[in-house]
Amino acid sequence: MEGANVPDEFVPAGLSAIGIEVDEVDVAVMAATHEVFWPAILELLSLDMADVEPELCPDLSRAP
Amino acid sequence: MRAQDLSLRDQAAAIAAGDVDPNELLDATLTRIEERNPALNAIVETFPERSREMLAAAPDGPLHGVPVVIKDEWPLPWRAQRFGAAELFLATAAEESGPYRALRDAGAVIVGVGNMHELGMGTTGNISVYGPARNPWDTDRCPGGSSSGPAASTAARLVAGAVGADGLGSIRVPAAYCGLTGLKPTFARSTMEGHHLEAVTTVAVSGPLCADAADCRLLASVLFGEKLAAGDAAGLRIGVVRESVSEDVDPETREACEAAIDSLRAETGGAVHEVPLPDIEAATIAGVLIINTENLHGATPERVNNLHPDISPLNRGITKYRMLVPAVALVQAERLRAMMRRRLAALFEQVDVIAWPTVPAPAPPLDSPVVDLPSGMLAADQANVRSAALANLTGTPAISVPVGYSADGLPLALQLQAAWGRDELLLDAAEALERANERRWVESRPRLAEVEPTEA
Numbered sequence A: 001m002e003g004a005n006v007p008d009e010f011v012p013a014g015l016s017a018i019g020i021e022v023d024e025v026d027v028a029v030m031a032a033t034h035e036v037f038w039p040a041i042l043e044l045l046s047l048d049m050a051d052v053e054p055e056l057c058p059d060l061s062r063a064p
Numbered sequence B: 001m002r003a004q005d006l007s008l009r010d011q012a013a014a015i016a017a018g019d020v021d022p023n024e025l026l027d028a029t030l031t032r033i034e035e036r037n038p039a040l041n042a043i044v045e046t047f048p049e050r051s052r053e054m055l056a057a058a059p060d061g062p063l064h065g066v067p068v069v070i071k072d073e074w075p076l077p078w079r080a081q082r083f084g085a086a087e088l089f090l091a092t093a094a095e096e097s098g099p100y101r102a103l104r105d106a107g108a109v110i111v112g113v114g115n116m117h118e119l120g121m122g123t124t125g126n127i128s129v130y131g132p133a134r135n136p137w138d139t140d141r142c143p144g145g146s147s148s149g150p151a152a153s154t155a156a157r158l159v160a161g162a163v164g165a166d167g168l169g170s171i172r173v174p175a176a177y178c179g180l181t182g183l184k185p186t187f188a189r190s191t192m193e194g195h196h197l198e199a200v201t202t203v204a205v206s207g208p209l210c211a212d213a214a215d216c217r218l219l220a221s222v223l224f225g226e227k228l229a230a231g232d233a234a235g236l237r238i239g240v241v242r243e244s245v246s247e248d249v250d251p252e253t254r255e256a257c258e259a260a261i262d263s264l265r266a267e268t269g270g271a272v273h274e275v276p277l278p279d280i281e282a283a284t285i286a287g288v289l290i291i292n293t294e295n296l297h298g299a300t301p302e303r304v305n306n307l308h309p310d311i312s313p314l315n316r317g318i319t320k321y322r323m324l325v326p327a328v329a330l331v332q333a334e335r336l337r338a339m340m341r342r343r344l345a346a347l348f349e350q351v352d353v354i355a356w357p358t359v360p361a362p363a364p365p366l367d368s369p370v371v372d373l374p375s376g377m378l379a380a381d382q383a384n385v386r387s388a389a390l391a392n393l394t395g396t397p398a399i400s401v402p403v404g405y406s407a408d409g410l411p412l413a414l415q416l417q418a419a420w421g422r423d424e425l426l427l428d429a430a431e432a433l434e435r436a437n438e439r440r441w442v443e444s445r446p447r448l449a450e451v452e453p454t455e456a
Helices: A007-017 A024-046 B008-016 B022-039 B048-056 B098-105 B148-155 B172-178 B213-224 B251-268 B280-294 B301-305 B313-322 B327-350 B380-394 B423-436
Strands: B043-045 B067-071 B109-114 B161-166 B181-184 B205-210 B237-240 B271-274 B353-357 B370-373 B376-379 B398-405 B411-418
Touching (some): B098 B109, B237 B327, B280 B327, B280 B380, B398 B423, B411 B423
Parallel strands (some): B237 B271, B237 B353
16 A cells, blocks of 8 residues: 555544544545645655754744 | 825824824725725725724824734734634634734724635635635735735735734735735744734744835834834845745746846845755745644644534645644654754855745736646645745744736745844845835836825
8 A cells, every 4th residue: 555645545544543524525625635745744754854953942033 | 196005104204294184094094995995805894983993092103093904813802813714723802912002002093804815724815714805916816825915905005004924924925926025024023912823833923014115114113012223235145045946936937036136236235145055845844734733723623523614625624634744744844943943044144135036926816826837837825835934934034025027917026034133134125125126116006006196
């Protein structure tokens, strides 16, 4: 199963697991959303940032 | 020229000098809203008696007697915000908010609430519980979002200035689409008090949309609670990034922005430097994930299952999808935020501003909000957040400045971004750009807002 390509299955199943109901319109919207979001999420996850120091409680109004 | 057609600062000055009666200006503004707004749906509610009460009680402040519009994102003492939607996850109530208090204490008169993209979840303004707002330059086009109403009402000169909010381009995109100047302030520098997401947002800020930078400076000073000094941006070091934000752009936009960067360099006696800024695409999804989860504040499975039937099918589906964002992706997004903040801090040691198009293409049609880019057709939302997200993710200020028109007569815009707290520099640079093009773009108006002669 190609996980990234089966929003019809895993998205409704995931939502069902947390008690959220979906209808066929939701599924169609989520499939289109998934097509946009998921490749970018996978790309973000693939970035190796192990060496990046986290910024704990950053003050976003100032430079780090 | 009628008083409604004066700039924000000139209205304030004329009232202070006794040349304009603020009661007459208020009446004329309300009349103009009645005349022009039906074609635009920019303002979703007026409240003449409340406006008259504000004027009667208005203190002598920098905006004494000046009419303004506020986005449907903050409560007013007589009206709860609706966020462009039939329902929010959090209960809202009519009450004072930071932007309301700032405007009131400056003597301004709120004449209407501006339309906005439903739940702030879009950069086009084509979805709203009130129906879409329309772009004054072409009413079949998107006005931009989510601050659609503030932008359309200011571009149509219903008012000279409006307060919007920007969580992922929501001031800059509509400013760009409507030919305005829009400032996304440094995070937390402008008031967000009373916003229903104030406690959780790390990306959203309030800010001004006006015809030009001087008016933005005035309105931003009110929202910041401090006067923003003017400078000249002399010797401006302009950074240009050769990434998708400047390369995957329609040719007219690219040409106008490159010309603007060159004229800004010449006007300020500055220099242009190519600078590296990798991972902008990753920064975009990081910003998208962060705002999409922060905006779920108050959401529970029960509430999501019982969304109001008038929430659009699109946002209903997206809201549900957002409930599944992987936690590990959010952790990664925060790590990326730290990395990009450090990169920007280092970059702003080398240059004063970085510049790329605010949006990669001019306003798309309301009924088909997609843009044609060198990489292909793309949803306008997807294209716009790529250009906007970095400033929200990192907290830096950014400004959108009009720099030309497409062959279809639609505004084109350049975005400038600076280091934290250098909002004033962005306004200085925007004014320098206005001088460089002899204020051609900030003085232009859509046909429906052409200056009306005063009666003889």
